[in-house]
Amino acid sequence: MEFKAAICDDEASERQYLSDLVQGWAKKGGYRVQISVFSGAEAFLFRYEEEKDFDLLLLDIEMGKMNGVELARKVREKNAGVQILFITAYPDFISEGYEVSALHYLMKPLKEEKLFEVLDRALANLDKKERYEIFRVNGEAFRIPVSEIVSVEAFSHYVEVVTKAGTYQIDETISGMEERLGEGFVRCHRSYLAALGYIKRITRTEVEMDTGAEIPLSRRRYDAVNQAFIRYYRQEEGDR
Numbered sequence: 284m285e286f287k288a289a290i291c292d293d294e295a296s297e298r299q300y301l302s303d304l305v306q307g308w309a310k311k312g313g314y315r316v317q318i319s320v321f322s323g324a325e326a327f328l329f330r331y332e333e334e335k336d337f338d339l340l341l342l343d344i345e346m347g348k349m350n351g352v353e354l355a356r357k358v359r360e361k362n363a364g365v366q367i368l369f370i371t372a373y374p375d376f377i378s379e380g381y382e383v384s385a386l387h388y389l390m391k392p393l394k395e396e397k398l399f400e401v402l403d404r405a406l407a408n409l410d411k412k413e414r415y416e417i418f419r420v421n422g423e424a425f426r427i428p429v430s431e432i433v434s435v436e437a438f439s440h441y442v443e444v445v446t447k448a449g450t451y452q453i454d455e456t457i458s459g460m461e462e463r464l465g466e467g468f469v470r471c472h473r474s475y476l477a478a479l480g481y482i483k484r485i486t487r488t489e490v491e492m493d494t495g496a497e498i499p500l501s502r503r504r505y506d507a508v509n510q511a512f513i514r515y516y517r518q519e520e521g522d523r
Contacts (some may be wrong), residue, residue, distance in 0.1 A: 285315040286409060287336055291327050291351065292343040292370075298322070301341055301370065301393070308399045314406070324349035328357065335417050335426045337365055339405050344371035355383040362426050364415060366405040416463055418444070418453045425451065429467070433494055435460045435476040445496070469511045472499045477508075479515040 290301045298320045309316040319337075321327040323346050331337070340358065342351035355367050367383060372391040386408070387401045414429045431447040437457035444451045444460075455463075461470055468476050471490050475498045484491040485508060490498040500508060 285317070286338040286406075287317045287319075288339040288341065289319050289321060289327060289337050290341045291321045291324060291346065291354065292341075293322055293346045294343075295322070297343065297391075304393070304395055304398055305341070305402070307395075308402050311399075312403075312406075323347045324351070324354035327354065331358070332424065335362060335424050336415075338409055339366045339368065339402075341368050341370055344369060344373055352383065355385065359383050364426075364428075366408055368401060368405065418451065418455070420451050420453060427451070429464060430480070432464065432468075433478055433481045433492055434496065434498055435464075435468075437474040445494075467515070469508050471504055471508050472501045475499060479512055482512055485509055485512060 288305055290298055290305070292298045292301065302318050302320055305316060305318055308314075319330065321330070325348065340355070342354060344351040346354075351369055351371070355369075358365060358367070363384075367385045369385055369388045370391065370393060371388075374390065386405055389397060389401065415426045416429055417424055417426050419425075427444070427446060433445045433447065435445070435457065436443045440454070441452050442455050442457055442460055444453055453460075457470075457474060457476065461468065461476055464476065467480065468478055471477050475490075477490050477492065477498050481493045482490055483493050485500065485505075487502075487505060488500055490500050490508065492498065
């Protein structure tokens, strides 16, 4: 398994020590890990604007202008899946750590055995983690859970992605979206993709979604959409 980790600590020696420990854990378990280190919350957030695909954050609490808990709150605004681990010499923020759904709170000096145990838990959570896609929305990067995407509609210069939480206009083509989303979605019209898991009913001319939306179904795609719908639910039943 390969995953991406960030270490945020204002002490260079601590950053190096943590990085070595995480690399040691990964080598022991046969994992591949990409580690980025940051001297403060601001430096991490600058990178995070462009890269929201971190799987694990190891955060010191006491850092410059913005502490680790404040940083975690900002990350949690758009990312519910990342595993957050606080590592600090101060126990005062433990309750606040749980407010941001932190995986654990480790005290310095850090014990290798305890860190490895917590990293194993993080890995187990990542195995069950929701699949996300990162899209540019009005110049910002958003991490959207694929399981919450209901449908996609193409317009002249963008697509409109309808999710359970809201609708997003994204600079992408319908073909590009079809390729990115892959299995679990079906092209029912040249301008529409539908999530198989949200289809309620298929008629000769429309696909009715659980949300009540009705999506056009082209005549030549009718058989393919029906077959994809049947295969999807047979597979779902087989997985139960």
